[in-house]
Amino acid sequence: MMSIKTNISVLFLLVGGFLHAQLKYNDADINFDNLLYVKAAKQYETLVRKGEDSQRVLQRLGDAYFYNTDMENAVKWYGVLFSKYEKVLEPEYAFKYVHALKGVGNYKMAKGIMKIYTEKLDVSEFKVAQMRNNDDALDELLNRQPQYYVSNLGINTPVADFGPIYYKDKIVFSSSRDSLRFETRVYEWNRQPYLDFFMADTTGSGSDLAHVRSFSSVLNTRYHEAAATFIPEGNVVYFTQNNYTHQTLGRDGEGTNHLKIYTSELRGGEWTEAVEVPFNSEDYSVGQPALSPDGRKLYFVSDMPGSIGETDIFVVDVLQNGGFSEPKNLGPTINTSGREMFPFVTQGKLYFASDGHLGLGGLDVFESEWGNAGFETPNNLGRPLNSNRDDFGYIVKETTQRGYFSSNREGGKGDDDIYSFQRMEETCEQTVKGSVIRKSNAQPMVNVVVELVDSDGNSLGRTATDPYGAFEFENVLECEAGYEIKISKQGFLPNDAAFSTTKQKDFVNDVPLEITKELNKLIVRENGVLKIKIDNIYFDLNKAEIREDAAQELNKIVEVMKEYPKMVIKIEAHTDSRGSDRYNEQLSDKRAKSTGNYIVSQGIEANRIESAIGYGEKQLLNQCDNGVRCSNEEHDVNRRSEFIIVNLN
Template sequence: MPMTLPHRTLQTIQVGRMKSSCDTSSRPLKKDLNHLDFIRMKVVKIVLFVICAFNLNGLEAQLKYNDADTNFDNLLYKRAAKQYESLTKKGDDSQHVLQRLGDCYFFNTDMENAVKWYGLLFSKYENVLTPEYTFRYVHALKGVGNYRLAKAIMKIYTQKLDASQFTVEQLGDNDEKLDELLNRQPQFYISNLAINTPVADFGPIYYKDKIVFSSSRDSLRFETRLYEWNQQPYLDFFMADTIDLGSDLAEVLPFSEILNTRYHEAVASFIPEGNKIYFTRNNYSNQALGRDGEGTNHLNMYTSELRGGEWTEAEEVPFNNEAYSVGQPALSPDGKHLYFVSDMPGSIGGTDIFVVEISDDGSFSQPKNLGPTINTSGREMFPFVTEEKLYFASDGHLGLGGLDVFESELAQDGFEEPHNLGKPINSNRDDFGYIVRETTNRGYFSSNRPGGKGDDDIYSFQRLEETCSQTVQGSVVRKSNGQPMVNVSVELHSQEGTSLGKTSTDPYGAFSFDVILDCETKYDLKIGKEGFVPNATRFSTSDEKDYVNKVPMEITKELNKLIVRENGVLKIKIDNIYFDVNKADIRPDAAQELNKIVEVMKEYPKMVIKIEAHTDSRGSDRYNETLSDKRAKATGYYIISQGIEANRIESAIGYGEKQLLNQCSNGIKCSKEEHDVNRRSEFIIVKME
């Protein structure tokens, strides 16, 4: 939908999507209603004459349908909504009617009713809807605070988005990002201004030591003209003094009788010297509204200079066009770059932010789109530029609902990834028109959130000193198989050893701490569980604000007592395994001991061993060597049969009586117990990580 001057500032602009039905005293846009009534009467007469039995109720419904569409096309959404609802009561639940009903309320920011009708629309036509309707439904759900369903739809729709060119961060698997945004620590104090009225007040901008803003309040003319969309007076510029350290406003007066006209003026920007203004107005000149080929009056950007204490008649900028809207100017601090909003050809979404360079002679370069880092398939609006940052409103980047305010750091080749300012600057309604003095961290913004004095209100804010803070979360798995471990105790410690918090892993092995961590600081995580070896890891936070550190950890079965070091050699120590006389078969009692080897090797998946089998000196040397070799290899085969990879057994060799542990060699008389010392199997660890 094109930019429009809305019933309230934002959604239709505020000077944002600027397509205006404008003056109720002028002829209707696109169609002459008297002529239309005449045609309808003629059609009815013809039908009655030709087919007397024609269904009059059906014809009446069709005429009402046409009336609703006409009102909708002329942006008369409240009137159209009543007509569409009348059709639904007569059983019409077509996709067209449900879409239009949802849109009527969405564009008027009545999110409760938008959710109702979009919900019905999705229940019947979900498989044939375009991405724009998923986008609007998600925004409407956020607008009523139903973040759970909004997240579910975002997650589901991610799988369907691949083939679409409609790309906004709102439609993606953003569960964690949205939760982080909802739970982020507030960085602002805000206050509703005393100067707000029951009608629209928005779009503040600095002008010398004062504030200029846009408002629908009656400007004290003899005849108050109302804007058809919302039955409020047309928007004009007003000026107010700053008081209370710049956090409140007072002494509101009309800004300029020359610049304020009978149509909409809204959203301005001044050059640093204050003697030149850029602003948005209906395409209006020579006492007439300019219209495109479809009868639509767009918004244009104008400029005026202060001469002798008076503003000159406004002049258009050269990149205006009757076919699209141009507005919401924002000058860079040096006055050399002019940012603005437009739906001109080449736009990525509904409205994009563009920039032109201003030469010393006052001429402009060709408009340049700020590109996909800033602009999305949604709406980007209300830019404000400082020496370091671009601030703007968007419903395409991930937010809390409606328009949210974002900031983007200035980089050498453009702007960095935008960052949502979070609550309380942003809400589940439209938040926009953010301006700030970064030396004091004070400023103003606009919002239509509940609890204000009227339509759009202006709020002041104090931004708290930014402190770099982070959080930590992670998971614990068993090292042997990678399975999540439940009920593992996790303790967070400072580098100095002070305990900062304790928690336990959930059924998915996950844990998290609400503790706020300092940036660029080291912390320790310690885990423990009965029957398992305690473990600890150290991690360091970065310098990235609001970053969530994710720390994976492993825990191992308490098998370390089986791993011993003998004479400088690391071994897995189990009880002796026994074989029947003259045999190498693995007996059940031997298997029970060998299973301990298997468990240790599963717990340490990169462990490599070698197997050595030994006999006593009874029997011939050759026989003992052959028998022990068979037993070593049988032992290796059993371990492999229990799921251990063959390449993790480096060798399995029998040494017979070559490596006796005592003096009981050939010809030496020894007791049975002394000979048994030499009958053994050894499991030597070659590699262990």
């Protein structure tokens, strides 16, 4: 089954070489260049049977079927091409082969080709997400929960019907039906009548169309008209048409008839003769216009200089004086090295068709939201709205989530058909899991109580961590909502972590947390200063070596510092006033440094001890200075080691 839209593949809708007298030569290349792919394919097959299986012939044979949307034969001949010339093929042919494989539902083989070409694409200017090696993304798309009910319309015919657009309370669309003419003119490519505009009434809830009639005898010409858009008031239309004036087709230097955008105004109940927009050209195509809801921006499709791919989406401002700004490419977030086509704009969203972004095969419909820096990364709308064939021309009333789109999928009434859809309300089925580790040693913590709390502070459930420190909640979370995880365990400080869900369906939020022991009882505050308080450590007379009983006390310092891995201390050693001042200062300094060295030897980083200094008898705690009579107990008060906390967190 042919597709009016896809088969005119050189550009994007109905561009191409109209047939010349050259066709009297039954030559495959001439037929191919004139877009007569059915004839060309048969001729290339004859050449292959005669032994002519060069890369060029096989490429054109595969292309002839690909452009005619005969994906079964395209897969066959691209397969032969790859088996013989895979090492020298450009990424464009992997791109086509992947599309053809998806078109016949062979996603496994498509992913294999994607893997082969991932590395080549990294150094290529051919940039398409469709060819990135991302099995998970493709599998997610294939397995995504459907969001749409779709229905084939009763007005469809065996020929092309596509491109619906809202016009007041009606629908205007393009069709090859030719019910109004006694002498039918046929487009040689697909042996169908040329496209004209038709109008239909919506029925019931808008799920079907009826009472089809010609839209305008003025706008419908001898050649193709398609893809219209109307200003909000409905009295000005922009539409796509062959470069056609005064019964003559305009052509560039190579004989190609390009597309142009024309505009017309409704006056006295009749449309005026169409005139071109100023950014048309004789050298490239401009078409598929789409106005923003306020009518101030006009989006369109073109292959003009500056395009990223085969066809890109551009935008111009519609000025108050009736003029237009310079065309601006929407950039690489939207446009790829493939084809971006059929834009439709609502308040805050852009819908378009693309074969460059990751899809199911052929053109898929994508949705992009307007963000702070422009349109954001597009989202594939998934099955059943998208299929393994061409899906495009999406329009929607955001308030009802009802609309129409076009497709040449299997099971239709003819070529391209128009379908209605109802988009289901999105349900977010995100969940949350996480883990808890002890901050001091990064080891998992078992039996930590974990609570899930919503943004209003309501508890949604409790659980406990397993032996691996992991937890998980079965609660279904709302999209784009805030939540909090709270943890507690006896002997440890409570902790919490906030997180927000996104718009991604079936997403599991992962929330890691740390837990810390309660402030150790050895940590005290004296005169506004935090210290680690242990029993006094003792040294042998005139010695600075760490005794066993001192080590037991210092191990308490080590344990506390391991529990608080960011803690930094300084060590101060003091003596009483007995002995000379100089001797006491030197001995206490040796003991302070010996104490610090022992702590470091037990696994504490040296930089966590800011200093280790002996002060001798300079900082006595009582009156027992030189020459003052004091008891042994009073002198002992001044003999001490202090561990002052410089930094705790």
